[in-house]
Ligand SMILES: NC(=O)C1=CN([C@@H]2O[C@H](COP(=O)(O)OP(=O)(O)OC[C@H]3O[C@@H](n4cnc5c(N)ncnc54)[C@H](OP(=O)(O)O)[C@@H]3O)[C@@H](O)[C@H]2O)C=CC1
C-alpha cells in the first residue's frame with residue numbers, strides 16, 4: 001500500500017451518528033484549515049474499515065484498504081501525533097455479524113464469522129475477527145492518560161439553560177445489586193514487580209498443566225493483579241436477584257460493559273440470560289445447543305434461532321410471564337435488556353437511569369423503578385451511593401451544581417481495560433498460577449470450571465504521568481482533588497503506595513484526598529451540590545464511568561465534554577465528547593432524515609487540536625484557527641444553535657452551517673492574521689446573506705426516509721447527498 005503523507009491533523013473516520021455528522025462537518029473544517037495551509041486528513045477506524053483491512057487476501061486490489069489503525073497506533077507513539085478521535089463502535093458479536101453480512105452483500109468476499117471454529121483455517125479467521133471485536137481501537141490509540149472536563153463555556157451554558165431532571169422520591173424502590181463475595185473485587189490479588197519480568201499463566205489440574213498464556217513481559221514497577229469471578233457464586237446471585245426483583249415489583253435490569261470488557265462481560269451477560277430462562281435451558285438445553293444458541297449473544301439471537309420450535313417458544317413465554325418485568329431498550333419494538341449484550345452499556349445506562357429519577361422503561365411502555373444488577377462490586381458502590389444520595393437529597397440542580405472533572409489512568413492499556421488477552425473462562429477445576437520467569441508464583445487461585453479468571457496490569461511510567469497530570473490540574477484549578485482509591489482493595493493499595501510518595505516528594509500531599517469510590521461519590525456529590533468543583537482522579541474504569549455519570553447529570557449528555565489525551569511521547573489525541581456513537585440517532589436519520597447528533601464535542605476537540613498544533617509546531621495561523629473555533633463554539637451555545645431532537649426542527653446540519661458562519665465571522669473580525677481576515681470576510685458575508693436560503697434547503701429534506709446505502713459501510717456519494725443537501729452552503733464552502 002502507498003505510504004500516505006501524514007496530514008497536520010488526522011480526523012478519524014468512524015461509524016454511526018458521528019460519521020454521519022462528519023460528512024457534513026469535515027468539508028467545512030478542511031476548507032477553513034486549507035486557508036491556513038493546514039492539512040486535515042482522515043484515517044479509517046470504523047468497524048467496516050477494520051474488517052476490510054483484516055482480510056486483504058480475500059479482496060480484489062480495488063477493494064483493499066490500508067490498516068489505518070495500525071498506522072495510527074504507531075503515530076500516537078511519536079511527538080508528531082495530532083489526532084481528533086471520534087467515538088467508534090466497539091462491536092459485540094451481533095454487531096460484528098451484521099457488519100460482515102452487510103459487507104458480503106456489497107460484494108466483499110470476506111469469510112463468515114466462525115462461532116465455533118473447528119479447522120485451523122476457521123481458527124485463523126476467528127482469531128482475526130477477535131482482534132476487531134469489542135473495544136479494539138481505543139486501547140491502541142490511548143498512549144496517554146485522560147483529562148476530561150466540560151469547557152468553561154459549556155458548563156456555564158448548562159447552568160444558564162438547565163435541562164430537565166427526573167424527580168427522585170425518598171421511597172423510590174430503585175437500588176443497585178452487587179455480589180458480596182466470589183466476584184472480581186473480593187478475589188483480587190495484586191503485587192508491584194520490583195524488577196522487569198516475563199510471565200506465563202498456567203492452569204494446573206489433576207491431569208497436568210495447561211499454559212493459558214505465555215510470553216507476557218512487564219517492566220519494573222508494574223502493578224500486576226489477578227482475580228476471578230466464581231461462576232457458581234454469580235449464578236446464585238443472579239437467581240436470588242431475579243426472585244427478589246419479582247417480589248419488589250420493579251424492573252430487572254443488568255448493567256455491564258460487554259463492549260470494552262469484551263471477554264469477561266459477554267460471559268457474565270450469558271449467565272444472566274441463562275438464569276433468567278433457567279427452566280427453558282433445563283428442559284431444552286440440548287435442543288437449543290443443536291440450534292446453535294449461545295446465551296452470550298443474547299435473547300435476540302436466541303429467539304431468532306429457536307423461533308421455529310413451538311415447544312421452546314411456549315416455554316420461553318411461560319418463563320418470561322413468571323419473571324419480573326424487564327428493563328427495556330426499546331419497548332415499542334420489544335427489545336429487552338437481555339436481547340443484545342452491547343445494548344445496555346453501564347457507563348451510559350446507569351447515568352441515564354439516575355438522571356431520570358431512578359426510572360427505566362418497562363414492557364408496558366411506562367417508567368418504573370428498577371433493580372440495577374451490576375454483579376462485580378468493584379465500582380457498583382458508585383451508583384449505589386449516588387442513588388442513595390439522590391433519594392435522601394432529591395435531584396441535582398444543574399443550574400447551580402458545580403462540576404466533577406476527571407483525570408484518568410489510561411495509558412498503555414492500564415488496568416481492567418487492558419486485560420482481554422489475559423482473561424479466561426476456565427474449562428476445568430484446578431488452580432490458576434501466574435508464574436514469573438525466575439519461577440516465583442506471583443498469584444494463585446483455586447478455580448472451578450466456568451469461573452472467569454483475569455489478570456490486569458498498570459505500568460509505572462503511566463502511573464507516574466497520571467499523578468503528575470493530577471498535580472498539574474489541581475494547581476491550575478485549586479479544586480478539591482480526590483484520588484478514588486480503596487485501600488482495602490488489593491490493586492488500589494498498590495497504587496496508593498505509589499501515589500503517596502510522589503505527592504509527598506512534590507510537597508503537595510495536603511492538596512489531595514484519597515477515598516474509596518463510595519466515599520468519593522458522596523463527597524463529590526456534596527461538593528457539586530454546594531456549587532463547588534472537584535477533580536476525580538481515578539483508574540481507567542472509573543474514568544470511563546464518571547465521565548458519563550457527572551456530565552449526564554450536569555450537562556444532560558457527555559457528548560459536550562472536552563476530552564484530551566496528552567500522549568506520553570509528546571503528541572496529542574483529542575477525543576470528542578465522552579459518549580458513544582448513538583445508534584438511535586442513525587435510526588432517526590434513516591426514518592425521518594433528521595440527525596440530532598450534537599457536534600459540540602467535535603468543536604471542542606477541534607479547537608484544542610489547532611491550539612496544540614500552534615504550540616508544538618509554532619504555527620501562528622493554527623493559533624488563530626483555534627481561537628476562532630472557540631469563538632464559534634461560544635456562538636453556537638450563546639445563540640442556541642445546537643441540534644433539536646425533533647424532526648422538522650434544526651438538526652446537526654444546521655448547527656454546522658452556524659458553526660461555519662460564526663467561525664468565518666470570527667476569522668474576518670480578528671487582526672492577528674490579515675490574510676485570513678481578508679479571505680473569510682466574503683465567506684462570512686455570503687453565509688449571512690444566504691441564511692434563509694440555506695436553512696430552507698436544509699429544512700426541505702427533513703421528514704422523509706434517507707438512503708445512505710449501508711449502515712456499517714455507507715455509500716460515500718449517497719452519504720454526501722444526504723448530509724450536504726444545501727447547494728447554496730456547499731457552493732460557499734467550495
Ligand atoms: N470513545 C468511544 O469510542 C466510545 C464508543 N462507544 C460505542 O458507542 C456505541 C453506543 O454506545 P452507548 O452506550 O449507546 O452510548 P451513546 O453515548 O452512543 O448513547 C447514549 C445516548 O446519549 C446521547 N448522546 C450521545 N452522544 C450524543 C451526541 N453527540 N449528541 C446528542 N446526544 C448524544 C443520546 O441520547 P438520546 O438518544 O436521548 O438523544 C444517546 O442515545 C457502542 O458501540 C459503544 O461501544 C461508547 C462510548 C465511547
Ligand SMILES: O=C(O)CCC(=O)C(=O)O
Pocket residue numbers: 090134135136138139259260347543544547578579
Ligand atoms: O472503547 C470503548 O468501548 C468505549 C470507551 C468509552 O466508553 C469511553 O472512553 O468513555
Ligand SMILES: [Mg+2]
Pocket residue numbers: 347544545548578579
Ligand atoms: Mg464511556
